[in-house]
Amino acid sequence: MDTTGMVLLWVLGVLALVGGVLVFTLNSMARVTFALLGSLVCVGGVVAVLRLPYLGVVIVLMMVMEMVIMAVFMIAYMMNPAGLMPMSMLHNKRGSLVVSGLVFAALVAGIFLVPWPDRTGARPRDTTFQVGMSLMGDQMLTMVTLGFVLLATMVGATVLATHRGRYDRFGDDLDQRPANDPADGGVGR
Amino acid sequence: MTFELLLVLAAGLFSTGLFGALSQQSIVMIMMGVELMIGGVIVAAADFWYFLAPAAGSGQVVIVTAVVAMAVEMAMGFAVTTAIYRARQVDMTDMAEDLKG
Amino acid sequence: MAETGTWWALLVAPAMLLGFAAAALAADAALDARNAGRPITVSTVVRPFLAVPRAVLAQPRRLPASDRLLWRAGVITVPVAAVLSTLVIPFGDHVVADLSVGVVWFNAMEVLTWAGLWLAGWGPNAAFSLVGGYRFLAQGLAYELPLMFALISAATGAQSLRVTDIAGAQHGLWYAVWMPFAFVVYLAGVLAFSFLGPFAYPAGRDVAEGVLGETSGVDRLLLEAGRWLWLAAGAAMAVPLFLGGGAGPGLPPWAWSLVKTLLVLAALVWTLRRLPMVRADRYVELAWVVLLPLSVLQTLVPALTDLSL
Numbered sequence: 001m002d003t004t005g006m007v008l009l010w011v012l013g014v015l016a017l018v019g020g021v022l023v024f025t026l027n028s029m030a031r032v033t034f035a036l037l038g039s040l041v042c043v044g045g046v047v048a049v050l051r052l053p054y055l056g057v058v059i060v061l062m063m064v065m066e067m068v069i070m071a072v073f074m075i076a077y078m079m080n081p082a083g084l085m086p087m088s089m090l091h092n093k094r095g096s097l098v099v100s101g102l103v104f105a106a107l108v109a110g111i112f113l114v115p116w117p118d119r120t121g122a123r124p125r126d127t128t129f130q131v132g133m134s135l136m137g138d139q140m141l142t143m144v145t146l147g148f149v150l151l152a153t154m155v156g157a158t159v160l161a162t163h164r165g166r167y168d169r170f171g172d173d174l175d176q177r178p179a180n181d182p183a184d185g186g187v188g189r
Numbered sequence: 190m191t192f193e194l195l196l197v198l199a200a201g202l203f204s205t206g207l208f209g210a211l212s213q214q215s216i217v218m219i220m221m222g223v224e225l226m227i228g229g230v231i232v233a234a235a236d237f238w239y240f241l242a243p244a245a246g247s248g249q250v251v252i253v254t255a256v257v258a259m260a261v262e263m264a265m266g267f268a269v270t271t272a273i274y275r276a277r278q279v280d281m282t283d284m285a286e287d288l289k290g
Numbered sequence: 291m292a293e294t295g296t297w298w299a300l301l302v303a304p305a306m307l308l309g310f311a312a313a314a315l316a317a318d319a320a321l322d323a324r325n326a327g328r329p330i331t332v333s334t335v336v337r338p339f340l341a342v343p344r345a346v347l348a349q350p351r352r353l354p355a356s357d358r359l360l361w362r363a364g365v366i367t368v369p370v371a372a373v374l375s376t377l378v379i380p381f382g383d384h385v386v387a388d389l390s391v392g393v394v395w396f397n398a399m400e401v402l403t404w405a406g407l408w409l410a411g412w413g414p415n416a417a418f419s420l421v422g423g424y425r426f427l428a429q430g431l432a433y434e435l436p437l438m439f440a441l442i443s444a445a446t447g448a449q450s451l452r453v454t455d456i457a458g459a460q461h462g463l464w465y466a467v468w469m470p471f472a473f474v475v476y477l478a479g480v481l482a483f484s485f486l487g488p489f490a491y492p493a494g495r496d497v498a499e500g501v502l503g504e505t506s507g508v509d510r511l512l513l514e515a516g517r518w519l520w521l522a523a524g525a526a527m528a529v530p531l532f533l534g535g536g537a538g539p540g541l542p543p544w545a546w547s548l549v550k551t552l553l554v555l556a557a558l559v560w561t562l563r564r565l566p567m568v569r570a571d572r573y574v575e576l577a578w579v580v581l582l583p584l585s586v587l588q589t590l591v592p593a594l595t596d597l598s599l
Contacts, residue, residue, distance in 0.1 A: 001191060006191065009191065009195070013194070013195070013198045016198065016202060016228070016232075017198065017201050017202065017205070020201070020202050020205040020206065020225050020228075021205055023205075023209060023221055023222075023225065024205070024208065024209045024212075024213070024218075024222075032218075032221070033221075036221050036224060036225065039202070039225065039228065040224065040225075040228050043202070043228045043231055043232055046195070046198075046232055046235065047231060047232070047235045047252065050235045050236065050238070050239040051239060051243075052235055052238070052239075052249065052252070055235070055249060055252050055253070055256075058256070059231065059256060062256060062259075062260070066224075066259070066260070066263055069263075069267075070217070070220075070221070070263065073217055073267050073270070074217050077215070077216070077217055077270055077274060090212045090213060090214065091212065091214050092211065092212060093212050095211070095212075096207075096208050096211035096212035097208060097212075099207065099208075099211060100204040100205070100207040100208035100211065101204070103200075103203070103204050103207055104200055104201065104203075104204035107196075107200035107203070107204070108197055108200055111193050111196045111197060111200065112193060116192065116240075116241065117241060119240060119241055119242070119243065120241070120242055120244065121242060121243060121244025121245065122243065122244060123239075123243035123244070124243070124244070127249070130246045130249060131246055131249040131250065131253065133246060134246025134247060134249065134250055135246075135250060135253065137246075138246075138247070139246070139247055139250045142250055142254065146253070146254065146257045149257065149261060150257065150260070150261065153260075153261045153264050153265060154264070156265065156268065157264040157265055157267070157268035158268075159268075160265075160268035160269060160271065160272045161267070161268040161271040161272065163275055
């Protein structure tokens with residue numbers, strides 16, 4: 001790790017932590033969401049500095065999309081419409097602080113007490129190629145499982161989130177054309 | 190030393206997220222806490238891969254899995270929030286205590 | 291193959307992007323004049339640029355309870371992301387940063403506009419702006435996946451995410467020729483992420499210019515510049531991805547890059563005036579039901595070609 005890398009790691013690491021803390025201290029819903037976005041973008045940056053450019057950039061890409069969608073839901077569901085009024089929506093704050101503090105202390109103790117092994121093996125020249133080969137090679141089962149999990153999520157999330165079924169769309173005998181949809185849609189189904 | 194400090198960063202992100210997930214009432218805020226925890230896992234996985242076993246591609250697969258977990262968590266979280274909100278205008282965990290099992 | 295890392299490239303790349311964007315804007319003004327039956331003179335072409343000093347000098351509008359931090363951040367993000375995306379785009383033999391994951395970098399920078407435009411809509415604390423921001427997200431969910439598959443098609447064909455590799459892999463046969471659908475989807479994506487023409491829905495007239503509506507002065511200038519910068523960046527990226535980069539007979543590589551970029555840009559400017567604005571709810575269905583399956587099939591073509599080689 002060269003000097004530039006070290007500086008970047010420090011900056012990104014501190015920013016990630018600050019963003020993480022801001023998520024639970026800011027008042028505005030939009031600012032909270034974008035503090036989390038900032039924190040996770042820094043996580044992506046750390047990953048990229050650790051010679052995983054593909055995963056790092058993909059994390060940035062994904063987090064931006066995710067957090068923007070999250071902001072939409074956040075504003076849709078928070079009872080305080082625009083998040084402009086300062087308010088606290090916490091329960092059991094002291095207990096949570098104690099639990100998370102203990103977890104942090106235990107983790108840090110573990111980090112410094114465990115005799116970590118030395119590095120084994122050399123870094124590949126192209127880490128993107130490495131992750132691709134592993135996902136399409138010896139980790140194929142993981143890849144397939146992840147694929148099915150994502151498919152199940154797509155189906156499950158759609159089923160949970162929609163309240164309309166095919167009888168609502170096509171009528172009791174499923175013969176109503178065009179479908180009775182709240183929005184028209186672009187291909188005239 | 191960088192190795193340990195990065196792990197401390199991971200632990201910090203994880204604990205901050207844990208505090209949020211435990212203390213927030215709104216379901217969306219709880220999901221933010223969980224996202225932050227998974228962010229910590231990603232940092233730790235990248236750190237382990239870089240400093241301990243860079244020759245093993247499976248270290249990177251852990252990061253891929255964590256990213257997928259984030260996406261799944263968010264999609265299902267919003268789906269459940271939408272479903273429960275539609276059923277009884279609830280968006281806070283304390284109002285849905287009867288679902289405790 | 292490509293020359294990288296010269297310090298002046300850091301200055302030249304944004305300047306050239308600005309030049310292309312200005313050319314597109316001038317062409318648009320000229321076409322405006324032609325449609326209105328006015329003669330095309332120097333002044334018609336220069337007129338849109340008079341808005342620049344006007345915007346810089348104008349007194350900014352202040353709004354009650356606006357979220358200035360996020361608003362400013364969003365407004366700045368759009369043009370800055372456009373400039374950052376050009377880091378990986380080769381021009382002739384030159385490229386600022388020849389990243390091994392250039393295609394993903396371009397895509398990530400393009401996705402930053404989502405955040406930028408939503409924030410630009412959220413910031414002013416005004417209903418129509420926010421509607422505009424939401425509209426861009428709805429449109430984004432529609433155009434993004436087909437666009438990603440179009441990028442993946444080109445990357446799969448070259449078996450590399452490095453943009454110069456993709457440009458170099460098209461000896462003689464452009465990807466636009468044997469992946470025409472990916473090319474068209476990519477160009478549609480360019481219009482969509484620069485929210486111009488048929489995809490001007492987030493800034494539509496029916497919501498009083500949406501995300502642009504409440505901005506004034508330099509903010510307005512930055513957002514408008516962001517639109518045209520993105521159009522120029524998208525056109526410049528189309529050249530290495532689908533049109534063989536700087537390769538061509540006779541002329542030096544930089545001249546071919548210039549010619550091809552200008553041609554793509556001209557085609558885009560012509561197209562964005564010919565098509566009516568499409569509503570996001572219509573485009574979402576079209577994108578997911580028609581474009582996305584076809585894009586996946588399109589990606590299958592280079593994938594199978596790779597396997598058979």
